[in-house]
Amino acid sequence: xxxxxxxxxxxxxxxxxxxxxxxxxxxxxxxxxxxxxxxxxxxxxxxxxxxxxxxxxxxxxxxxxxxxxxxxxxxxxxxxxxxxxxxxxxxxxxxxxxxxxxxxxxxxxxxxxxxxxxxxxxxxxxxxxxxxxxxxxxxxxxxxxxxxxxxxxxxxxxxxxxxxxxxxxxxxxxxxxxxxxxxxxxxxxxxxxxxxxxxxxxxxxxxxxxxxxxxxxxxxxxxxxxxxxxxxxxxxxxxxxxxxxxxxxxxxxxxxxxxxxxxxxxxxxxxxxxxxxxxxxxxxxxxxxxxxx
Amino acid sequence: xxxxxxxxxxxxxxxxxxxxxxxxxxxxxxxxxxxxxxxxxxxxxxxxxxxxxxxxxxxxxxxxxxxxxxxxxxxxxxxxxxxxxxxxxxxxxxxxxxxxxxxxxxxxxxxxxxxxxxxxxxxxxxxxxxxxxxxxxxxxxxxxxxxxxxxxxxxxxxxxxxxxxxxxxxxxxxxxxxxxxxxxxxxxxxxxxxxxxxxxxxxxxxxxxxxxxxxxxxxxxxxxxxxxxxxxxxxxxxxxxxxxxxxxxxxxxxxxxxxxxxxxxxxxxxxxxxxxxxxxxxxxxxxxxxxxxxxxxxxxxxxxxxxxxxxxxxxxxxxxxxxxxxxxxxxxxxxxxxxxxxxxxxxxxxxxxxxxxxxxxxxxxxxxxxxxxxxxxxxxxxxxxxxxxxxxxxxxxxxxxxxxxxxxxxxxxxxxxxxxxxxxxxxxxxxxxxxxxxxxxxxxxxxxxxxxxxxxxxxxxxxxxxxxxxxxxxxxxxxxxxxxxxxxxxxxxxxxxxxxxxxxxxxxxxxxxxxxxxxxxxxxxxxxxxxxxxxxxxxxxxxxxxxxxxxxxxxxxxxxxxxxxxxxxxxxxxxxxxxxxxxxxxxxxxxxxxxxxxxxxxxxxxxxxxxxxxxxxxxxxxxxxxxxxx
Numbered sequence: 001x002x003x004x005x006x007x008x009x010x011x012x013x014x015x016x017x018x019x020x021x022x023x024x025x026x027x028x029x030x031x032x033x034x035x036x037x038x039x040x041x042x043x044x045x046x047x048x049x050x051x052x053x054x055x056x057x058x059x060x061x062x063x064x065x066x067x068x069x070x071x072x073x074x075x076x077x078x079x080x081x082x083x084x085x086x087x088x089x090x091x092x093x094x095x096x097x098x099x100x101x102x103x104x105x106x107x108x109x110x111x112x113x114x115x116x117x118x119x120x121x122x123x124x125x126x127x128x129x130x131x132x133x134x135x136x137x138x139x140x141x142x143x144x145x146x147x148x149x150x151x152x153x154x155x156x157x158x159x160x161x162x163x164x165x166x167x168x169x170x171x172x173x174x175x176x177x178x179x180x181x182x183x184x185x186x187x188x189x190x191x192x193x194x195x196x197x198x199x200x201x202x203x204x205x206x207x208x209x210x211x212x213x214x215x216x217x218x219x220x221x222x223x224x225x226x227x228x229x230x231x232x233x234x235x236x237x238x239x240x241x242x243x244x245x246x247x248x249x250x251x252x253x254x255x256x257x258x259x260x261x262x263x264x265x266x267x268x269x270x271x272x273x274x275x276x277x278x279x280x281x282x283x284x285x286x287x288x289x290x291x292x293x
Numbered sequence: 294x295x296x297x298x299x300x301x302x303x304x305x306x307x308x309x310x311x312x313x314x315x316x317x318x319x320x321x322x323x324x325x326x327x328x329x330x331x332x333x334x335x336x337x338x339x340x341x342x343x344x345x346x347x348x349x350x351x352x353x354x355x356x357x358x359x360x361x362x363x364x365x366x367x368x369x370x371x372x373x374x375x376x377x378x379x380x381x382x383x384x385x386x387x388x389x390x391x392x393x394x395x396x397x398x399x400x401x402x403x404x405x406x407x408x409x410x411x412x413x414x415x416x417x418x419x420x421x422x423x424x425x426x427x428x429x430x431x432x433x434x435x436x437x438x439x440x441x442x443x444x445x446x447x448x449x450x451x452x453x454x455x456x457x458x459x460x461x462x463x464x465x466x467x468x469x470x471x472x473x474x475x476x477x478x479x480x481x482x483x484x485x486x487x488x489x490x491x492x493x494x495x496x497x498x499x500x501x502x503x504x505x506x507x508x509x510x511x512x513x514x515x516x517x518x519x520x521x522x523x524x525x526x527x528x529x530x531x532x533x534x535x536x537x538x539x540x541x542x543x544x545x546x547x548x549x550x551x552x553x554x555x556x557x558x559x560x561x562x563x564x565x566x567x568x569x570x571x572x573x574x575x576x577x578x579x580x581x582x583x584x585x586x587x588x589x590x591x592x593x594x595x596x597x598x599x600x601x602x603x604x605x606x607x608x609x610x611x612x613x614x615x616x617x618x619x620x621x622x623x624x625x626x627x628x629x630x631x632x633x634x635x636x637x638x639x640x641x642x643x644x645x646x647x648x649x650x651x652x653x654x655x656x657x658x659x660x661x662x663x664x665x666x667x668x669x670x671x672x673x674x675x676x677x678x679x680x681x682x683x684x685x686x687x688x689x690x691x692x693x694x695x696x697x698x699x700x701x702x703x704x705x706x707x708x709x710x711x712x713x714x715x716x717x718x719x720x721x722x723x724x725x726x727x728x729x730x731x732x733x734x735x736x737x738x739x740x741x742x743x744x745x746x747x748x749x750x751x752x753x754x755x756x757x758x759x760x761x762x763x764x765x766x767x768x769x770x771x772x773x774x775x776x777x778x779x780x781x782x783x784x785x786x787x788x789x790x791x792x793x794x795x796x797x798x799x800x801x802x803x804x805x806x807x808x809x810x811x812x813x814x815x816x817x818x819x820x821x822x823x824x825x826x827x828x829x830x831x832x833x834x835x836x837x838x839x840x841x842x843x844x845x846x847x848x849x850x851x852x853x854x855x856x857x858x859x860x861x862x863x864x865x866x867x868x869x870x871x872x873x874x875x876x877x878x879x880x881x882x883x884x885x886x887x888x889x890x891x892x893x894x895x896x897x898x899x900x901x902x903x904x905x906x907x908x909x910x911x912x913x914x915x916x917x918x919x920x921x922x923x
Contacts (some may be wrong), residue, residue, distance in 0.1 A: 039534070186330060243335055
């Protein structure tokens with residue numbers, strides 16, 4: 001049993017799955033009705049009969065009353081495609097516990113919930129580009145292989161580049177669906193463009209932003225060498241109380257900008273620090289989603 | 294400049310580790326962060342000024358090294374030559390006598406003002422100056438020896454409490470001069486209101502600086518107060534009172550006398566400017582206790598408006614007359630106001646405690662223990678042999694000095710008959726005839742006193758003379774041993790010797806377990822030593838009643854740790870000191886008061902060096918370290 005996916009984790013997965021079913025009563029992610037009409041069981045409307053149609057779908061009651069041959073049409077049910085975009089840049093290994101650990105737990109949990117609802121799930125690990133893929137799959141039985149995939153992931157690459165990732169992601173031959181971005185969003189070029197592209201290509205972006213408390217409240221003062229663990233760049237600084245105050249304000253503004261972006265485009269957004277366990281984080285998401293609906 | 298402790302220069306070596314730490318410090322601490330994009334936003338807006346950036350660490354090092362050097366120099370205790378040449382030795386005499394209780398305003402007394410003046414002197418002390426404090430009230434004492442430590446001097450000054458005693462200025466100045474010794478810059482400073490004798494003469498001394506305290510204030514005071522039992526009247530007593538007006542204006546007041554809480558007399562007084570009123574009152578009362586004299590005067594020194602004295606109580610004296618019947622003797626004893634009279638025909642088995650037995654004619658042989666009056670003896674006893682009768686004895690000689698013969702003259706008394714006695718032991722002849730035969734005599738025995746009158750009372754006119762009751766009254770007073778005829782009221786500052794032989798139980802006299810205590814009017818107590826039945830108390834530094842008492846260890850009281858206190862004697866103490874009561878200034882402010890002021894705030898060089906060092910380190914902290922403190 002791995003460190004991040006222990007037995008306790010698995011128990012919590014089942015619990016979260018039950019909670020999500022109770023909250024959404026079959027409306028979470030998959031089990032969504034598409035506008036495509038077909039072989040479902042739920043009645044949609046009628047159309048005129050044309051030769052060659054299947055007689056089984058003729059509405060004989062209407063024919064008896066109105067002497068018209070009308071064909072019953074049914075709404076077809078379709079499973080949802082969930083794409084989890086997991087940030088594997090070096091900035092994610094910052095903090096205690098590392099943001100990357102929590103991100104993988106959240107990715108696994110979301111995947112389990114989706115698979116349990118008969119949806120299809122794919123995981124894309126990225127940094128400045130796509131690092132590794134776990135292809136679309138269906139069925140709860142695949143969760144163990146997914147967890148193995150997540151467990152084997154290591155932070156790699158240089159700085160986060162969401163635009164680069166999304167650009168390559170949307171050109172894949174695949175159905176549209178839910179795109180869950182799990183990242184700290186420390187993209188020097190900005191996170192907005194990447195999410196914009198996703199939206200423009202009719203993906204439904206959901207953002208889970210993770211940060212470490214040490215990032216929101218730096219615990220150092222004085223003369224220091226600041227080392228960027230993504231780029232390795234070093235900068236000599238004299239950090240004063242005033243600088244710390246300014247930093248906190250900028251960081252808070254950054255978090256606020258993520259929330260505002262998602263709010264303005266109706267995307268789901270969860271911002272959390274790493275001291276919150278994954279199950280609480282997901283419960284918060286489930287409750288939030290339930291309330292919104 | 295010289296250094297007291299040059300070896301402290303070795304502390305300068307600490308500069309080496311400071312420089313090492315400085316070099317280590319400029320190797321900055323590396324802090325990994327997940328991204329620097331937020332820090333870029335802060336620091337790209339504010340580019341550091343390059344010159345300051347280059348010099349700031351060096352300046353920090355220089356400030357730290359300067360801090361170390363200042364501390365090191367301070368440790369060497371540097372001083373200037375003039376400090377040694379001009380070092381002073383001050384001895385401040387603080388007057389804490391009774392007059393210093395006078396109020397200068399609603400709250401503060403003259404002593405408070407004197408302390409403030411002394412504090413100013415302490416604050417003006419220069420480094421290496423020495424100062425001592427002497428208290429001059431009641432009993433001069435060195436409150437604080439020579440020291441330059443201001444805190445010690447201030448603490449010692451705070452312990453000086455005002456006394457009710459007189460100013461012992463001469464003794465204090467002697468003490469002061471001994472402390473100054475032959476110091477070149479020695480100076481005595483007298484902080485006083487000048488209410489003492491010869492103050493003007495003492496002002497002239499070259500080695501004394503005067504700091505006068507207080508302002509002129511009118512005062513009326515009781516300057517004498519004594520009471521004593523009358524020598525004539527067994528229940529009478531005499532009060533001596535003197536009241537003086539220490540003011541340049543006439544004054545009116547009322548003097549009230551109280552005995553044990555009961556008003557005895559109220560006397561309205563009109564006093565001239567600087568006037569003096571003096572009177573002796575004759576009063577009667579067998580009661581004793583505290584006699585209080587109070588002046589109705591609202592002045593700045595209330596202490597001398599009250600005086601106390603102890604009036605001894607006259608106790609009833611049991612007298613047993615053993616006689617077959619003599620009306621003269623019966624009547625003469627009954628006429629004495631303090632006698633409890635009883636009659637018997639036959640001799641008692643023993644004399645009642647504290648009483649007197651008077652035998653008429655038939656005298657028991659041997660005589661019983663106790664005090665006895667023998668009148669007209671007809672038989673011999675163990676003290677005398679009986680002789681024949683003396684016809685018409687004329688008193689030719691009488692002992693005028695004996696208290697038994699006070700106010701008694703027997704030379705004209707007609708006495709047809711008396712009995713000739715031959716006394717066996719030592720005796721005092723109080724009256725004797727022309728033939729040298731004793732007619733009236735006294736005998737002191739270890740087991741009691743005896744008075745013998747050989748005159749036949751049935752004949753002659755002695756019982757009809759006024760001398761007869763006086764003789765009996767004198768005898769009874771002699772038997773009563775004249776206790777407490779005069780219980781002197783002492784002036785504050787006095788040292789008194791008290792005889793406790795009669796007050797203490799015989800079993801405790803000379804006992805090592807006796808713990809005698811003196812209780813002052815303000816509740817303090819101090820142990821007393823008893824020697825040959827007497828003890829010495831004083832100097833008495835508080836007005837009021839001082840009590841001598843002992844702990845009775847033979848009695849245990851539940852729930853109390855200490856055995857009960859048994860009071861033995863009381864002593865009254867009053868200010869009664871015209872010099873202390875005169876609150877008008879006797880001395881003028883000195884012209885050389887400026888000699889007490891010292892320069893530079895009275896701090897040594899090392900103090901300023903340390904202050905400067907901490908200013909530097911404070912600057913360094915403000916510039917470099919403050920930001921590290923959240």
